[in-house]
Amino acid sequence: xxxxxxxxxxxxxxxxxxxxxxxxxVLDSYxxxxxxxxxxxxILCDVFKAKPQKIxxxxxxxxxxxxxxxxxxxxxxxxxxxxxxxxxxxxxxxAIPNKHMYEKMKExxxxxxxxxxxxxSICL
Ligand SMILES: [Zn+2]
Numbered sequence: 001x002x003x004x005x006x007x008x009x010x011x012x013x014x015x016x017x018x019x020x021x022x023x024x025x026v027l028d029s030y031x032x033x034x035x036x037x038x039x040x041x042x043i044l045c046d047v048f049k050a051k052p053q054k055i056x057x058x059x060x061x062x063x064x065x066x067x068x069x070x071x072x073x074x075x076x077x078x079x080x081x082x083x084x085x086x087x088x089x090x091x092x093x094x095a096i097p098n099k100h101m102y103e104k105m106k107e108x109x110x111x112x113x114x115x116x117x118x119x120x121s122i123c124l
Pocket of ligand 1: 031089090091092093094119120122123
C-alpha cells in the first residue's frame with residue numbers, strides 16, 4: 001500500500017488517517033550544537049537524491065507500518081525520530097538529543113557540547 005503512494009502529501013494523508021497522533025512535532029533542522037547530526041542527514045539526502053525536508057518527532061515505533069512510513073519518508077528527505085530520542089529547543093525549535101542520547105553520543109566520541117543543555121548553547 002505504501003509503495004503505491006506517489007507524493008509526500010499522499011504519505012502524510014495516510015499517516016494522518018491511520019495514526020493521527022503519531023507525529024508529535026515537526027522541526028526544520030538539528031541544533032547547531034550537533035553539526036554531525038545535520039551533516040549525516042545531508043549525506044543521507046544525497047544518497048536518496050532528495051532535498052532535506054523536516055525532522056519529524058513521532059511518539060514511538062510501535063506498529064510495523066511505522067517503520068515502513070519512516071523508510072519512505074527518509075527516502076524523500078525527512079528524518080523520523082522519536083520523542084524519546086529528541087526534543088525541540090524552547091527558543092529556536094531545532095532538534096536536540098535527549099540526555100541519554102547525548103550521553104550515548106559522547107561515549108561514541110561524537111562532536112557534542114562538553115556539557116548537556118536542553119536548549120542550544122546559542123539560545124540559552
Ligand atoms: Zn535553539
